[in-house]
Amino acid sequence: MSDHQEAAVHQLHRDDAGARMGMWLFLFTEVLLFGGMFLVYAVYRYQYPDQFHLAARELNTTLGTLNTIILLTSSLTVALSIAALQNGNKFLSLILLSATLLFALTFMVIKYFEWTTKIAHGIYPGSPELLTKPNGQILFFGLYYVMTGLHGLHVLVGMVVISFMIVFIARDKVTPDNYVKLENSGLYWHLVDLIWIFLFPLFYLIQ
C-alpha cells in the first residue's frame, strides 16, 4: 500500500473548463465592482440630472467615440488571435495579439491627452476651479476621474497580461492544444471592453 502512496505524485489533471469557470467567476466580481460604481453614478445622476448634463458638455465626444472604436477593434483582434491559434496559425495569432497591444496603447495615449487637457483647464479633484462649481458637477467629475481611471488601470493590467501571452505563445507554453490561458486573457480583455461600452454613453453622450 505504501508504494502506491509514494507513487501518488501531486499532480492534478488538467481541466480547461474548470479554469474557464474560475475566470468567469472572477469576471463577475469585476462586474460587481464596477456595478458598485455605476450605482453611485446612478444615484447622483438621479439627484443632480441638470448638473450632470452641464458637466458632460466639458467632455470631448470625438475622443470618446474614437476610443470606443479602438477598444472594440482591440476586442476583435483578441478574438481573432484565439481563432488563429485554434487553427494552428501561431504567427497570425502573435500578429493579432501585438495589434491588440498597440490598440490598447493608443487608447491609453488618447486617455492621457483627455485627462491632461481637463487638468490644464483646472478641472481635477480638489482644484479651486472645480470647487466653485455646483455640487452636482463636482460629483460628476469625481466619478469621471475615478471610473475612467479605474477602467484605465484595468487596461494597463490587460496589456501586461497580453504581453505575457505573446511571450508564452512565442515560447510554445501556449499552444493550439493548450490555449486556455489565452482564452482567459481574452475573456479579461473583453470585460474591459464591456465596461467601456457602458462608460461611454454614460459620460460622453448625455448632452
Next chain:
Amino acid sequence: MANEIAVKNFYQQSTNKHTGILSWLLTKDHKRIGLMYMMAIMSFFVVGMIIGLLMRLELIAPGRTIMNAQTYNTLFTLHGVIMIFLFIIPGLPAIFGNFFLPIQIGAADVAFPRLNLLSWYIYMIGATLVIVSLFLPGGPIDTGWTFYIPYSIRSTTNVSMALFAAFVLGFSSILTGINFITTVHRLRAPGMGFFKMPLFVWATYATAWIQIIATPVIAITILLVIIERAFGVGIFDPALGGDPILFQHMFWIYSHPAVYIMILPAMGVVSEIIPTFSRRTIFGYKQIAYSSLAIAFIGYLVWAHHMFSSGMSDTARWIFSLLTFIVALPSGVKIFNWVATMYKGSIDPQPPFLWVMNFIFLFSIGGLTGLVLGSLATDIHLTDTYFVVAHFHYVMFGGTGTIFFAALHYWFPKMFGRMYNMKFARIAVVLYFIGFNMLYFPKFIMGYMGMPRRYYDYLPQFTPYQRISTIGSWILVGTIFFIFGYLIHALRKGKKATSNPWGGVTMEWHIPSPPPLENFKTIPTVTHEPYDFSQLKEMKNE
C-alpha cells in the same frame, strides 16, 4: 484497517521537495493550507478576545478605570475589525472548508491549489496591514468597524491603511470563494451528485457565492473612501454634495450578506454533527440544502435594516423590514429539520454534540431578538443600544463562534489524529454556556433600558449589569483558554484516534486520521446517500 499504519499521512509527505517550515509555506495541499489558516486565524481570535476583555474591564465601573476614552474608541474599533475581518469571516470556510470540502466530495485537492496558497498569503498581508496601521504615525483607527462617512473622511487616524487592509482581506475571501465553487462543480467524485453532497459542502458552496457576489461591492466602496481621503475627490462627502447614506447602503450591501458568510458554514457544520451523533439520516436533506441557497439569496435583500434610523425614505424602511422577516423562514426550516433529525434517534451526547446544543440555544436567542430589531417600530427604540450589541454577539459569537468550537471538537481527531480529554471537553461546554450568558444577557436588559453602545462611560444605575457582564467575560475567556489548553495537550499526549471515532459516514470518516496527502488512494465512487448510516457496518469491515 491494518494498512493504516503503513500509509503516510499529509504531515509526513510534502507536495514539494522542501522539508520543515518551507514544506508548509510552499505547500499546495489544501489540508496544510487549512491548518496554516487555523494558526493565523486563532492567533487573531486570541488578540481580539483580549481586546474585548480589556474593554469589559474598563466598563467594570463608571468613569475612567484603566484607559482613556480615545483608547477605548480605538479598542472597540480594533475588536470589531479583527473579529469580523480576521476571525469570523474567514474562520469556518478557510479552515474547515479548506480541510474538509475536498475530502467530503471525494476530491484530491481544490480546483486551484496554487491560488489557494495565494489566498493565504493575501490574507496574511491584509492582517499585517491591520497591525502596521496601529503603529504608524496618526495612530490606530477610531471610526468603529463600520467606517461611517463623514467621520471616516475627517478622522486623522490611519483610516486609509486599515481600509486598504480590509480591501486586501476581501480579495483573499473572493479567491477562496472562486476556488470552492469551481471545486464543487468540477471535482466531485464519480457518483457524487449535487444531492449526495454533505450539507457542509452545500453550506460552504452557498457561502462561496456570497463571497464572490457581495465582496466586490465593499471593495469598491472602500476604494472610493480611500481615493476620497487621498485626493479630495467628491464622492460620499456631504460637503461636496455626496450622500453619506449612499455609503451606508453600499457598506451594508456587503456587510449584511457577510453575516451569512459567517453563519452559513456554521449551519453546515451543525447539519454534519447532528446526524452523526443521532445515528440517523438527516431529516429533510433537500430542504436544508435549498434553505442554504435561500438564505444566501434573501440575505441579499435585507441590508438596509441596519439603516432604519439613518434617514432613508419611509417606503424603503417598510420594504426592508418586511424582507427581513422572510429570512426567518429558511432559518426556521433548518432549526426544525435539525430537531426532527434528533427525534427518535439514538443520541450519543459526545462533546461535539453538546456544543451544537449550546449553539441551538444561543443562536435561537440571537435569532429571535433579531426579529425584535427587524421590526421597524422597536428598532427605532433599540437601535445603537446594547440590545443590538447583545443580539449581534448571540448570533455571531453564540452562533458561529460556538460552532467554531463544535467543528474543532468534531474534526480534531481527523485533523490531528489524536483524541482529547472527553471529561474536560464536557466541563468546557458547561462553563462556556455560563460565561457566555453572564457576559451578554445583561446587555439585552441594559440596551432595553437605553444604554447606548460604544460609550466609554455610563450612568450609575447600569453598574450591577456591567459588573455581571465583566465577570462573565472572565469566565468565558478562562474557559476558552482551558479549551486551548487541553486541545494543545492532546496534540502530543492524546490517545491515537481511529479513522472513525464518532461513527460518522461522510467521506472524511472513510480515510485514515490524519488523512494521507491527496486524501484517497484512488478517487472513490460514491454509491450511498450522504447520511446513510447502514454503511457503518461495511465501514467497520473495510
Next chain:
Amino acid sequence: MSGNNKHHISYGTYIIVWLALLAFTSLTVTIAGVNLGRYTLFIALSIAAIKSALVINIFMHIKFDEPIFKVFLGISGSTLFIIFLLTFFDYIYR
C-alpha cells in the same frame, strides 16, 4: 476531460460582429445629438446592452461554452439588478 472549446468560430463571424458593434456605436452617437427628452438615457443604455450581448455571446463564447456559465451570468446579473432596484426604493421615495 481537457474540455477545450470544441466550437470554433470563423474569422468571418467575428468580423461581422465587429462591424455590427461599430454600427451600433455610430447609431448611439448620432442619437445622442437628437433631443429625445427622457428617452435619451433609455435608448443609450439599450444600445449598450445590445452591444454587450454581442460581446458576451460571440467574443466571449458564452453561447457555445458550458451551459452552467449562463446560469452564473444570470446570478450575477440579477444580483446587480436587485441592488439597483432596492437602493432606488430609498432614493425615489425620499
